[in-house]
Amino acid sequence: MDNNTYNQIVSFIWGIADDCLRDVYVRGKYRDVILPMTVIRRLDAVLEPTKDAVLEMKEKLDAADIVNQTEALCNVASQSFVNSSPFTLKDLKSRSKQQQLKADFIEYLDGFSPNVQEILEKFRFRNQIDTMVEADILGAVIEKFVSPTINLSPKPVFDDNGDVRLPGLNNHTMGVIFEELIRRFNEENNEEAGEHFTPRDVVELMADITFLPIEDKIKDAPYIIYDGACGTGGMLTVADERLQELANEHDKNITTYLYGQEINPETYAITQADLLIKGESLQNDNVAFGSTLSNDGFPTYNFDFMLSNPPYGKSWKTDLDRLGGKKNISDPRFIVNHDGESEFKMVPRSSDGQMLFLANKLSKMKHDTELGSRIVEVHNGSSLFTGDAGSGESNLRRYIIENDWLEAIIALPENMFYNTGIYTYIWVVTNRKASHRKGKVQLINATELKSPLRKHLGNKSSELTQEIRKKISDLLIKFEQGEYSKIFDNREFGYHKITVERPLRLSVNFSKEIIQKFTLKCQEQKEETLVPVIEQLANKFQYTILKDYNLFLKELSKKAKSLNIKLNVKKLNFIKNNLAQVDETAEKVIKKIHKQEKSLESSLYGIFTTSIDGSQRFVEYEADSDLRDSEQIPLLYEGGIEQFFKEEVLTYAPDAWIEKSKTEIGYEISFTKHFYQPVKRRTLDEIESEIKSLEKETEGLLLDIIGGGVR
Numbered sequence: 163m164d165n166n167t168y169n170q171i172v173s174f175i176w177g178i179a180d181d182c183l184r185d186v187y188v189r190g191k192y193r194d195v196i197l198p199m200t201v202i203r204r205l206d207a208v209l210e211p212t213k214d215a216v217l218e219m220k221e222k223l224d225a226a227d228i229v230n231q232t233e234a235l236c237n238v239a240s241q242s243f244v245n246s247s248p249f250t251l252k253d254l255k256s257r258s259k260q261q262q263l264k265a266d267f268i269e270y271l272d273g274f275s276p277n278v279q280e281i282l283e284k285f286r287f288r289n290q291i292d293t294m295v296e297a298d299i300l301g302a303v304i305e306k307f308v309s310p311t312i313n314l315s316p317k318p319v320f321d322d323n324g325d326v327r328l329p330g331l332n333n334h335t336m337g338v339i340f341e342e343l344i345r346r347f348n349e350e351n352n353e354e355a356g357e358h359f360t361p362r363d364v365v366e367l368m369a370d371i372t373f374l375p376i377e378d379k380i381k382d383a384p385y386i387i388y389d390g391a392c393g394t395g396g397m398l399t400v401a402d403e404r405l406q407e408l409a410n411e412h413d414k415n416i417t418t419y420l421y422g423q424e425i426n427p428e429t430y431a432i433t434q435a436d437l438l439i440k441g442e443s444l445q446n447d448n449v450a451f452g453s454t455l456s457n458d459g460f461p462t463y464n465f466d467f468m469l470s471n472p473p474y475g476k477s478w479k480t481d482l483d484r485l486g487g488k489k490n491i492s493d494p495r496f497i498v499n500h501d502g503e504s505e506f507k508m509v510p511r512s513s514d515g516q517m518l519f520l521a522n523k524l525s526k527m528k529h530d531t532e533l534g535s536r537i538v539e540v541h542n543g544s545s546l547f548t549g550d551a552g553s554g555e556s557n558l559r560r561y562i563i564e565n566d567w568l569e570a571i572i573a574l575p576e577n578m579f580y581n582t583g584i585y586t587y588i589w590v591v592t593n594r595k596a597s598h599r600k601g602k603v604q605l606i607n608a609t610e611l612k613s614p615l616r617k618h619l620g621n622k623s624s625e626l627t628q629e630i631r632k633k634i635s636d637l638l639i640k641f642e643q644g645e646y647s648k649i650f651d652n653r654e655f656g657y658h659k660i661t662v663e664r665p666l667r668l669s670v671n672f673s674k675e676i677i678q679k680f681t682l683k684c685q686e687q688k689e690e691t692l693v694p695v696i697e698q699l700a701n702k703f704q705y706t707i708l709k710d711y712n713l714f715l716k717e718l719s720k721k722a723k724s725l726n727i728k729l730n731v732k733k734l735n736f737i738k739n740n741l742a743q744v745d746e747t748a749e750k751v752i753k754k755i756h757k758q759e760k761s762l763e764s765s766l767y768g769i770f771t772t773s774i775d776g777s778q779r780f781v782e783y784e785a786d787s788d789l790r791d792s793e794q795i796p797l798l799y800e801g802g803i804e805q806f807f808k809e810e811v812l813t814y815a816p817d818a819w820i821e822k823s824k825t826e827i828g829y830e831i832s833f834t835k836h837f838y839q840p841v842k843r844r845t846l847d848e849i850e851s852e853i854k855s856l857e858k859e860t861e862g863l864l865l866d867i868i869g870g871g872v873r
Contacts, residue, residue, distance in 0.1 A: 167329060171312050172342050175200055178306045186297040193347040195294070195303065197428065198285035200314070200343065201435045202271075203307040204336060205243065205278060206251045207315035208439055212239045213250055220246050232275050243438045247273025255305040264295045267304075277438055284431035284451070316439075333439055334403060337396045338362055340432050344394070345580055349620060360471040360540065361619075363626040364578060365397050368469050369404035370635045371572070371590055372538045377408045379533055384417040388465040388526065390454040390519050391472040392422030395433030401469055423450040423459045455518050456481035458495070460526070466533060468523045471540040478515030488512070495525040496554075500561055508561060509554040517545050517558050520589065524562070527593050534594035541587050546571070551659035551794075551828025559829035563603065563652050567591050570604040570638055573833050575612035580620035585609065587833075590638070603655065604641060605648050607837045608634050648836055655831050656797040660807070661824040663768065664789035665750035665817055668711035668742040672700040680740050689736060695721050696737070710749040711742060744786065750817070756780040766807055768819040785821070794828070 178199075179192040187195065209216070219238045223231045235244040249270040257263035268291065271282060282288065294300040313319050313328035314336070321327040331339075341362075360368075373380075385405060389397050398420045409416040420437060424430040430451050437448055450459020455478055485491045491509055496518060500506040508521050520539055527535035549555030562568045572588040579586065611633060612624035626634070637647045677700050684693050698721055699714070708714055718737070722729050756769060757780075764780070765771070772781050795806045803820070811818050 168335060168338065171314070171331070172339055172346075174309070174312050175339070175343060176346060178303065182299050182302045182306060186293065186299055189350055192350075193344070193428075194286070195290050196347075197340070197343060197432070198282065198287040198290075199303060199307055200340065201281065201285070201432060202287075203251060204314050204331075204439065205274070205435060206245070207313075208241060209239055209243075209245055210250060210315065211317070212241075213245075215239075216244060216246060217248065236275065241438070243275045243278050245270070245273045245275075245278075247271075249273070251304055252308045255301060255308060257301060260295050260298055260300065263301055264291060267291065267300065277434070281431040281434045281438075284427040284434075286427075333399055333436060336439075337394060337399055337436055340394050340436075341396060344429070345620060360393070360397060361579060361622060361625070362396065362400065363631070364471075364540070364574070365400045365469075366404070367626050367631045367634060368397065368538045368540070368588060369401045370631055371570075371588065371638050372401060372467055372469060372536055373405050373408050374635050375596075375639055376533060376536065377412065380405075380409050380412055380414050380416065381532075382415045384419065385466045386419045386421060386463075388420075388460070388463070388468045388523075389422040389470050390468070390522055391470045392424050392433055392449065393426075393471075394429045395420075395422060395436045395449070397469050397471065398422055398433075399436060401467065405467070419448070421448050421460060421463065421465065423452070423454045425451075425453050427451070453481055453484075454522060455515055456484040458522065463526060464528045464535070465523075465526050466528060466531070466535060468526065468535065468537045469539070470519055470523070472516050472519035474516035474542045474544070475514055476516075477513050478518065479512040481515065482509075482512050495522050498561065501564065506557060506561065507554055508558040510549065510558075511554070514544065514548070516541055517555055520545075520562075520591070521558055524567070524591070529593060532594070534592060536594075537589070537591040539589050539591075540574075541589060542582075542584055543587065545589075546587060547830040547832060549828075551657070551826035553828075556828040556830065559831070560656065560827060562591060563655060563829055565593070566595060566601060566652060567593050568603050568652070569595060569599060570606060571831060571833075572606040572634060572638070573609050573837075574626075575609050575624050577621055577623040578612070578626070580622050583621045583623075599641060601652050603650050603652055604638065605650065605831070605833060605836055606634065606637050607646050607648075607833060608637075611646070650836075651798065653797040656827060656829045658795045658797065658803055659826045659828050660793050660795060660803060661821040662791045662793055662807075662811055662815075662818050663785040663821050664815060666784040666786040667745055667748040668738075668751050669745035669748040670703075670708040670711060670714045670741050671743060672703050672705050672708060672741075674700075674705050676741065677705070683740055687736065689733065691727050692733060692737065695725060695727060696741070707745075709745065709747065711751045712749060714742075744788070751784040752781055753784045754782040756782065766804055766820055767822045770819075797827075 175196060179189075179196050183192050183195060215238050216235055219235055220231065223234060228234075231246065232244065235246055236242055238244075247270045249266060251270070254263060254266055254270060257266060268288075271288070274282070291300070294303060307314075310319075314331055316330045316332060318326045318330040319328040387398060387401050387405070389395075389401075392398055402418050402420055405418060406416065422433060424433055430449065433449050450457075452459065482488060482491070485493055488509060491497065491507075496508050498506050498508065508517075510517050520537070520541075523535075523537045523539065527537070545555070549557075568589070569592050570590040572590070574586045574588065576585050577583045608630075611626070611630050613627045613630060615623055615625055637644075641647075641649065643649055677697065680696060681693050684690050695718065699717055702717070719729065768782055768785075770781050770783070772779055793806070793811065795803055799806050803825070807818075807820060
């Protein structure tokens with residue numbers, strides 16, 4: 163179907179709202195009538211050719227007192243749905259009385275099979291019937307939808323000479339029409355214009371990069387395609403068509419099964435209608451309704467191909483609460499066994515749940531087939547780098563890359579989507595990497611590969627033409643270094659995050675002023691027993707500042723014991739908080755003295771060899787939290803953590819050490835870093851020439867200003 167015919171149909175349906183609904187509904191409610199009526203007319207048009215045969219079969223079944231008639235009637239209709247009422251929509255346009263029209267229209271709706279009834283229920287369409295009848299517009303709406311000037315049937319309409327007057331409308335184009343109507347309605351209401359679907363050029367690219375790399379491996383076999391955020395089902399439809407097309411090109415006979423899940427009732431209904439027309443489901447179990455995150459519709463299924471454009475930048479707190487909260491979540495899709503850790507958490511912050519859709523797909527991969535599974539999913543930039551080492555986001559990146567499942571990430575141009583102008587990225591994940599891709603990740607920078615649209619669609623100002631899509635697919639398949647493609651070792655994106663500690667250094671102030679304040683504080687806190695101990699120590703150290711807190715504790719213990727005073731943790735902290743002060747010139751505060759010698763590298767991890775009382779000891783020092791720092795060390799850093807620490811930390815802080823228990827592994831991916839093109843700087847000659855040119859242009863200007871033009 164050409165663009166002119168497509169635009170004509172969209173404009174015609176869009177015009178029905180203004181022609182029939184304007185004085186009855188506010189603009190924000192037009193969609194409540196137009197979208198379900200578009201679906202109903204599409205289903206009605208599909209069923210028209212077999213209507214007489216269906217009614218004939220129904221008469222026979224009624225005569226035989228057969229109650230369960232759906233399957234038999236669907237067989238006659240050659241569809242997975244049917245309408246057994248005596249009417250078509252065209253039959254209903256000639257009613258003169260509104261109440262008769264209402265009764266017949268309800269009977270017509272009731273005649274649809276149960277799978278269509280669910281669609282009508284999700285649209286809540288029956289709620290609109292009384293409003294349309296009372297306003298006397300139901301007949302007008304029906305008459306518009308059955309107008310001979312448009313064709314919503316998959317079969318063409320011919321003129322008297324046998325030439326095509328109106329081309330048939332295939333499922334692909336019908337899906338595009340649904341999406342364009344939703345986009346326009348949402349745009350009118352200042353809502354998210356593309357929240358529930360993805361532009362077809364992007365979908366077609368996703369289908370290409372899903373199937374083209376493995377087209378030579380397609381067998382005579384069944385394949386299952388899944389979209390966990392399926393919207394109006396466009397991605398499933400396009401993926402199915404592309405896979406079937408490639409199978410035919412390779413003389414393969416395949417069967418495809420489409421599965422999806424959608425949380426929005428309206429778009430769920432459109433998806434169900436689309437799949438029903440394709441004959442995908444009789445029992446309505448291929449598309450689940452509800453949240454994929456907290457109510458997985460297919461917990462025991464595994465899929466061959468999975469494509470999605472999940473919502474990004476949206477809170478999933480409600481789902482998190484349903485899953486038990488962040489501390490108690492135990493869903494095996496998001497808590498896995500990895501690298502010896504039995505509860506490896508891939509749970510992101512509650513403000514953005516987009517990466518959970520990817521984790522959901524990972525749990526549904528096939529591991530026992532030649533092709534395994536291929537996942538192609540769109541994300542915004544935050545999925546590449548958001549989250550520190552050990553966070554849910556970083557852990558998911560780590561899980562994918564360390565399992566060698568990340569095949570490629572493709573950066574798309576900005577302004578490719580209806581509801582956002584930001585850059586987006588396609589993740590390509592598979593558990594069956596080609597041998598030459600093992601241990602490697604390909605980054606493709608397609609941000610400049612775009613064609614401008616003559617007319618913007620929401621935020622969408624560019625498109626991916628067929629030639630551009632082929633170029634991107636070729637970049638993926640060829641797997642070569644170049645201007646747009648770079649190849650990296652998996653470990654290039656990983657790093658160790660280490661916590662760097664510095665010793666706490668405390669001095670004790672025994673000045674008379676401080677001792678007086680300490681005495682008053684003891685009286686306030688009812689710790690008067692400490693006063694004589696501290697006064698005697700102050701006298702011993704001549705009311706000066708003692709630079710060795712370790713010596714202070716030693717003498718404090720002796721003095722308290724001699725005065726029969728017990729020092730518990732509370733008292734020690736009270737003394738420390740009121741007398742000690744951080745002092746970079748003081749001695750390091752000892753935390754623990756170890757009896758046995760540690761490894762040669764032990765000083766890197768906080769155990770130092772030192773001399774105490776003339777003998778060699780192995781000492782662990784208290785850490786100063788104010789001096790605590792962290793460093794990111796690339797996994798590929800030559801010599802690893804120890805070498806980096808010696809070269810980059812100890813050179814500047816010889817007393818530092820690594821808190822080994824806090825070391826984490828993180829992963830992040832930076833397109834900017836790997837594809838950065840420095841701007842060429844101007845030469846000195848060019849700068850000098852420009853300055854002289856400016857001087858010449860402004861010559862005499864200052865004299866004109868201060869001299870009023872008189873020289």
